[in-house]
Amino acid sequence: MNEELPDLEDFTKEVHEWVTNNKPETPDFLLPQTFMEVGTDEQFQYLKAWQMKVYEAGYLGMSWPKEYGGRSMPQVYQDIVTRELVDQSTPFMVNTLGLNWAGPLILHMGSEEQKQAYIQKILSTEEIWCQGFSEPDNGSDLGNAQLKAVRDGDEFVLNGSKIWTTLGTQATRMILLARTNPKSENKYKGLTFFLSPMHVEGIEPRPIQKLTNEYGFCQTFFNDARIPADCIIGNEGEGWLVAMKTLMFERGAEGGQAGGHTSMKTTVDEVVDLAQRTYRDGQLSTQDPVVRDELVNLIMDSRAMTLNGARSKIPALNSERPTSISMAGKLLATEFNKKMGDVATSLQGSNALYFVGDDNAIDGARWQRSYFNAFSGTIGGGTTQIQKNIIGERVLGLPKA
Amino acid sequence: MSKESEINFTEEQAQLLEIAENFSKDKAPIAAVRAQIDIEEGCDPAIWKEMAELGWLGIAIPEEFGGSGLGMGEVVSITEPMGRQLFSTPFISTTLAAQLLLDAGTEAQQKAYLPRIAEGSITSIATSEEHGDWDLTHISCTATADGDSLKLAGTKTLVTDAKDAETIIATVKYAGSSCLVLIDRAALDDAVLVREKVLDQTRRCFRISLDGVTVPLSNLLDVKRSSAALTRHHKLSCLLLAAEACGGIAGAMDVTLEYLKTRKQFERYIGSYQSLKHTMVDILLGMEAARSFLYHAATVIDDGELGEIAVRMAKAKAGEVFSYAGDRAIQFHGGFGFTFECDAQLFRRRAFWTENQSGDAIYHRKRLANLLLD
Numbered sequence: 001m002n003e004e005l006p007d008l009e010d011f012t013k014e015v016h017e018w019v020t021n022n023k024p025e026t027p028d029f030l031l032p033q034t035f036m037e038v039g040t041d042e043q044f045q046y047l048k049a050w051q052m053k054v055y056e057a058g059y060l061g062m063s064w065p066k067e068y069g070g071r072s073m074p075q076v077y078q079d080i081v082t083r084e085l086v087d088q089s090t091p092f093m094v095n096t097l098g099l100n101w102a103g104p105l106i107l108h109m110g111s112e113e114q115k116q117a118y119i120q121k122i123l124s125t126e127e128i129w130c131q132g133f134s135e136p137d138n139g140s141d142l143g144n145a146q147l148k149a150v151r152d153g154d155e156f157v158l159n160g161s162k163i164w165t166t167l168g169t170q171a172t173r174m175i176l177l178a179r180t181n182p183k184s185e186n187k188y189k190g191l192t193f194f195l196s197p198m199h200v201e202g203i204e205p206r207p208i209q210k211l212t213n214e215y216g217f218c219q220t221f222f223n224d225a226r227i228p229a230d231c232i233i234g235n236e237g238e239g240w241l242v243a244m245k246t247l248m249f250e251r252g253a254e255g256g257q258a259g260g261h262t263s264m265k266t267t268v269d270e271v272v273d274l275a276q277r278t279y280r281d282g283q284l285s286t287q288d289p290v291v292r293d294e295l296v297n298l299i300m301d302s303r304a305m306t307l308n309g310a311r312s313k314i315p316a317l318n319s320e321r322p323t324s325i326s327m328a329g330k331l332l333a334t335e336f337n338k339k340m341g342d343v344a345t346s347l348q349g350s351n352a353l354y355f356v357g358d359d360n361a362i363d364g365a366r367w368q369r370s371y372f373n374a375f376s377g378t379i380g381g382g383t384t385q386i387q388k389n390i391i392g393e394r395v396l397g398l399p400k401a
Numbered sequence: 402m403s404k405e406s407e408i409n410f411t412e413e414q415a416q417l418l419e420i421a422e423n424f425s426k427d428k429a430p431i432a433a434v435r436a437q438i439d440i441e442e443g444c445d446p447a448i449w450k451e452m453a454e455l456g457w458l459g460i461a462i463p464e465e466f467g468g469s470g471l472g473m474g475e476v477v478s479i480t481e482p483m484g485r486q487l488f489s490t491p492f493i494s495t496t497l498a499a500q501l502l503l504d505a506g507t508e509a510q511q512k513a514y515l516p517r518i519a520e521g522s523i524t525s526i527a528t529s530e531e532h533g534d535w536d537l538t539h540i541s542c543t544a545t546a547d548g549d550s551l552k553l554a555g556t557k558t559l560v561t562d563a564k565d566a567e568t569i570i571a572t573v574k575y576a577g578s579s580c581l582v583l584i585d586r587a588a589l590d591d592a593v594l595v596r597e598k599v600l601d602q603t604r605r606c607f608r609i610s611l612d613g614v615t616v617p618l619s620n621l622l623d624v625k626r627s628s629a630a631l632t633r634h635h636k637l638s639c640l641l642l643a644a645e646a647c648g649g650i651a652g653a654m655d656v657t658l659e660y661l662k663t664r665k666q667f668e669r670y671i672g673s674y675q676s677l678k679h680t681m682v683d684i685l686l687g688m689e690a691a692r693s694f695l696y697h698a699a700t701v702i703d704d705g706e707l708g709e710i711a712v713r714m715a716k717a718k719a720g721e722v723f724s725y726a727g728d729r730a731i732q733f734h735g736g737f738g739f740t741f742e743c744d745a746q747l748f749r750r751r752a753f754w755t756e757n758q759s760g761d762a763i764y765h766r767k768r769l770a771n772l773l774l775d
Contacts, residue, residue, distance in 0.1 A: 272774065292770035293763070299773055300694075300714055300766075306406045307693035314408065316415035317696060321685075328686050385679070392678035396658060396685060399673040 011077060015084045018057060023090045024050050030356065030364055032216070034263035035096035036166045036376045039214035044170055047094035048125045054085070054260060060093065061123040061258040064107065069120025070258075078259035086261045093260040097166065098122035098129035101249045102175050104256035106195070109242060110233055114195060118173070123258060130171035130198070132162035132178075132220060133243065142177070143188045143240060147222060149178035154229050156180070156194070158202070158222040164380065168205030168218030171198050177243050180236055191239035193246075195231045202226070212356070212372045250381050251330040266337065266370060268302040271295065271344045274367070278347045285347050298343055301336050305329075324395050331387040334377030341371025404707055408693070409700045413471065417478040422485075424455075429488035431744055434603055437489060443562040443605035444490040452490065453521025462499050466515035473637065474699040477644045481695070484648025485655075487751055489603040491523045491562040493641045498524035498570050500637055505581055505622040505630035514568065514583070526634075527557035527571035527584075527609060535760045537572060537579070537631045542611055544573040544582055549618050551575075551582060553611035563594050563607035570622075571611070572631070579631060581622040588616060601754035603747070636709060638759040639716035640702055643695050646719035646755040650688040653726040653748035657681065657733050664735075671733075680729055687722035694718050710772050717765040720756035727752040 006014070027046055032038050038047065054060050062078040064070025093099055103122045106114050121127040138144045147160030158178060165174070176194040184190030198205070202225030205218035234242040248254040272295055275285040285291045311317050312325040344367035345352045354361035356369050378384045392398045428448050437445075452458065460475050462468025476496055483492065499518045502511055518524055530541050542555030557571055569584045589609065597606040622630070658681065661672030671677055698715040702708040727749030731738040738745050756762070 275774075286774050289767075289770075292774055293766050295774060296766045296769045300718065300769075301690075303405065303714065304690035304693055304718070307408065307697050308689055310406045310408045311693045311696060314410045314696075316418065317408075317410055317692065324685060325689055328689065332686065385675070388679040388682045389675065391682045391685070392672075396654075396678075396681055398658070398661060398678050398681065399670040401673045401675065 005073065006077075008076065008080070012080050012084075015059065015081050018059070019084050019088050019090060022053065022057070023088055024053075030366070030369075031091060031264070033266070033366075033370055033373065034092065034376075035094055036380070037214065037216050037373050038094065038167060038170075039210075039216050044094065044167075047091055048128075050091050051093045051095060051125050051260070054093070055123045055125070060260045061099070061103075061119075064103070064119065064123070064258060068107070068115050069123050075255070075259075082259045082261055086265060089264070090261075092262050092264055093258075094167075095122055095125050095128050096262045097131055097175075098127070098173075099258040099260060100262060101131070101246050102129045102173070102195075103258055104249045104254075105175070105242070105246050106233065107256065109245065110195075113230075114233065118195065127173050128167055128171045129173045129175065130165050130167050132165060132174045132176035132196070134162065134164050136161060136163050136219070142243060143191070145177050145179060145191060147176075147178045148182070149180045149192060149194070151180070151229065152226070155226045156229055158196075158225040158227060160222050162220045162222075163208075163218075165205055165218040165220045166216060168198075168220050169207060171205075174198055174220075175246065177239050180239075184237070188240040189237055191243070192236045193233050193239035193242035194227065195233050196227050197231070200225050200227060210373075211375070212369055214369075247381065252326070266340055268295075268298050268340065271298060271340055271347070274344050274363070275347050277362070278349060278351070280349065291347065294343060298340065301332075301339070305332055305336065308332075321395050324391070327391050327395060328387075330377075330381060331384050331391075334374065335384055338371060338374035338378055341367055341374050345371050404701060404704070406697070407700050408696045409474070410696060411474070414474050414478045417475055418482065420455075421479040422482040424452075425482045425486040425488045429483070429486040431487070431747075434487045434489070434747065438602045441564075443565055446565075449490060449521060449523070452492065453519075456519075457492065458495055458499075458521050459519030461496060462503070462515050462519050466511060467519040468499075468515070473640060473702055474696075477640065477695065477699040480641050480644035481648040481692075484645035484751075484755075485652040487603055487649070487652060487747055491525065491565065493638075493645070494526050494561050495522075495524045497634060497637055497641070498526055498568070501526070501570055501581060501622070501630055501634055504633055505626040507619075507623055509619065510583065510622065517567070522568065523562060523566045524568045524570065525560050525563050525566040527560040527563075527569050529557065529559040531556060531558055535758075535764060537635055538628075540572050540574045540579055542571065542573045544575040544580065544621065546575075546618060547615075550615045551618050551621060553582070553584075553614040553616065555611050557609045557611065559597065559599070559606045560609055561607075562605050563609060564596075564605065569609070573611075575621065575624065578624065578628070580624055580627045581630065582616060583620040583622070584611075584614065584616055585620075589614065599754075601750045603751070604754060633703075635759060636702060636712045639712045639765075640695075640698055642755045642758055643691070643698065643712070643715040643719040646723040646752070647688065647691050647695050649748060649751050649755065650684065650691065650719070650723045650726045653723070653730045653745070653752075654681070654684060654688070656744050656748065657726075657730045660734055660737075677733055680733075684722065684726045684729065687718070687725065691715070691719040691722050706772060710769060713765040713769050713772075716760065717762040717769070720752075721762040723752040724749075724756050 038044050059081045061070040062073045063075045066072040149156040174196045176196040179190050180192040181190035202223045205220045207215045207218050278285045280288045308325045348362050351362050356365045459468030460471050464470040544551045566586050573582050593610045595608045599606045664671050694715040698711040701711050730745035734743050734745050737743045
């Protein structure tokens with residue numbers, strides 16, 4: 001069924017060459033580290049052009065079905081590309097939400113029409129996706145979402161608001177969790193999941209300024225906005241199940257993502273490198289025994305995550321609690337990112353006091369910025385504290401509060 | 402995959418892990434562990450015999466010496482489940498002694514001792530001394546050649562199961578360098594073995610005065626290979642202690658989780674309180690990391706600097722998490738935790754046992770800093 005698959009070694013070489021020759025020039029503005037930090041239009045356009053280029057070269061969505069714009073190839077080819085993109089420190093794929101959550105979800109649960117309509121455009125960046133889950137009064141308690149969707153013939157009328165809409169002003173589509181039945185027997189059963197258009201009268205995303213001074217997401221207001229009923233995914237009243245599935249993709253607990261990396265990973269090596277450029281007591285920080293211990297702890301945390309990944313592939317070493325490692329992935333990775341920013345900022349001595357925009361800031365104050373931005377990871381997609389509740393209850397079997 | 406993230410786990414290791422889990426649960430239920438505390442022997446001879454019959458004492462001994470020629474990965478598969486049950490046997494010391502003989506024993510010594518070890522001859526290792534330093538070359542005991550004999554002097558401490566052992570391998574200074582000498586237990590008068598009171602009451606330790614003890618010169622292991630053998634011995638000890646600690650974390654969690662799911666206060670199961678629940682998750686994730694380090698270390702242990710880094714990380718992580726798990730186990734049992742009857746204390750004591758041999762977490766991180774940052 002597949003045309004001849006390329007030899008893995010040849011392919012790796014080909015990809016390496018392509019990335020080397022095609023990776024974009026470093027721009028004269030500070031690039032964001034993840035899609036949640038895209039604050040300016042010039043950043044967005046730059047990143048969009050790069051994703052488009054990668055897709056056109058055939059290096060994105062490689063394992064997604066050919067009939068929807070993918071290449072129906074084994075995952076290993078995409079993994080090779082992704083690794084190369086990371087290794088060469090190329091910018092991330094800006095349509096992160098489409099590639100990693102909405103896309104896999106539509107492929108998994110969507111109708112044939114929905115797959116035809118959306119999948120290819122996710123890869124090509126023709127359509128940028130955002131997410132409408134959290135509400136101002138309902139953050140971690142997603143099941144309590146109150147945005148109203150009332151059926152009116154072939155349409156639903158939306159009223160309410162969503163918050164933390166990443167790329168809200170650029171997105172053309174939103175995965176949206178809304179309440180279609182306010183009188184359902186329990187809160188979860190009154191929810192429905194929509195693949196909603198954004199460019200509709202009555203939908204207005206308003207940018208929110210972040211704790212870093214930057215912009216990057218919106219509060220999205222819905223005032224009598226009308227969307228077609230056929231953009232429901234799953235069944236009416238079963239939105240909670242669809243949302244849970246989406247979170248599995250978001251937290252990386254389930255595969256099927258289009259690939260291409262999604263954040264400019266700060267590695268622990270860069271923190272060590274920074275330590276070798278900063279001073280304490282007239283010596284390099286890397287000579288200070290306490291700093292050394294802190295760096296070793298950081299390296300160990302990083303390596304533990306990599307090794308967890310390797311061990312999770314060996315069933316005999318995960319037989320007792322098979323979901324433990326995958327369920328903890330989001331918590332560990334986001335807390336680690338924040339810790340790196342924290343350590344790296346503290347390493348700078350009094351230079352830690354500078355922030356983005358000051359000429360004297362070390363590395364443009366990226367560490368300071370990355371520490372504050374890292375809270376988007378430890379808070380978004382279910383806070384670390386909620387993750388611990390979930391793991392405590394589902395993995396350890398502890399009683400609910 | 403890069404070597405830094407390599408974990409190999411064979412079908413044999415998986416089978417051994419399962420067999421050892423069942424064996425440990427069967428032979429060392431907590432009542433048996435507690436009963437052991439009051440018995441003179443460190444291990445039930447019938448159980449030890451069964452372990453020998455299963456071939457476990459010869460797992461990492463080459464076939465030419467009566468073993469099965471497998472590696473330390475297989476030994477780890479047995480050690481971890483034993484740790485979970487607080488199962489105490491001379492398995493670790495006997496296994497490590499065989500490796501010392503393989504690394505530094507003369508041909509004659511290997512032929513004489515290894516087949517016996519594979520059949521279950523209990524062998525102890527005497528490296529500790531009164532100074533308490535983990536450095537294996539910090540040795541006050543001496544061996545002096547006297548014709549065809551070696552005259553020994555000094556005192557060894559914390560020699561496990563010395564009373565039941567047939568052979569003890571001790572570190573000594575000989576002609577200025579750190580060496581190893583075989584001492585047949587029969588050559589030691591019972592009076593020189595003094596039982597020590599140790600924190601982990603499931604263990605048997607002895608202080609041995611070597612003053613006046615004489616052994617044949619042929620009992621000296623190859624002097625030229627001894628330094629490298631001691632370096633490897635340190636790594637292997639760390640690996641197996643890490644394995645025992647990983648099992649111990651799971652055991653401490655078993656005890657604590659059971660209590661958190663059954664004990665009620667203020668009409669709620671105490672495990673529903675987040676301060677307890679989140680801490681248990683921290684311990685779980687610590688254990689997952691420790692196990693990942695452990696099986697990685699078992700894969701690459703003999704691979705130069707990579708192996709050294711892996712095994713130090715494994716030891717550092719497992720020891721630290723086990724100590725925390727044991728500490729929280731006592732605390733989370735409330736008033737009951739303060740009693741001897743509560744099993745939590747057994748795990749906390751075992752945690753000290755594993756953490757304070759062959760270097761604690763801080764000790765290994767200091768060495769890791771040198772390996773990783775310089």
